[in-house]
Amino acid sequence: MSKSKKIDPLQIIVEEGNKIQFYGAKNQNGLFSNFYKSPIKLKGKIWQTTEHYFQAQKFAGTSKEEEVRNAPGPGTAFRLGRKKDKQFPIRNDWEKAKNTVMYEAIKAKFTQHDNLKQILLSTKNNIIIEHTKRDAYWGDGGDGKGKNTLGILLMKLRKELSAENKKEETQQN
Known part of the structure; x- marks a missing residue:
């Protein structure tokens, strides 16, 4: 072997x-x-990965944002961010905002x-x-x-x- x-x-x-x-x-x-x-620091908080930040921003300002931020790994954050949830719908402007959110995340990663x-x-x-x-x-x-x-x-x-x-x-x- x-x-x-x-x-x-x-x-x-x-x-x-x-x-x-x-x-x-x-x-x-x-x-x-x-x-x-x-890990990156954005919005006064620490995010384990850019994936955590990106997925959480679909639910900015809700308790689901924190749930995604605290996910044990990026795979879990990814799944939580994509999970259909009537209680926590994805923010209305997501399609317009997603590229900006991604850019914020990678900029933090590569400058921090x-x-x-x-x-x-x-x-x-x-x-x-x-x-x-x-x-x-x-x-x-x-x-x-x-x-x-x-x-x-x-x-x-x-x-x-x-x-x-x-x-x-x-x-x-």
């Missing part, structure tokens, strides 16, 4: 075509996953953890793709035809952080 090689989710692997594909926190390029454990910020910046101009058949909105749909919204938001954040770094360097010189 051969031992399977342990994957380091912090090691960036660039594939052909300058693509950085990810799916899942423990897989290749896993730090980009919303399930990757990197300097190591993650440096890794994101190190990806330069590579294309970041959430590669999964399970999601054609946040991911690429598995066939590259999905919207890859999460990847696009990560690249937007990378561009902003890179511009901030250049501005700071210019001011220091």
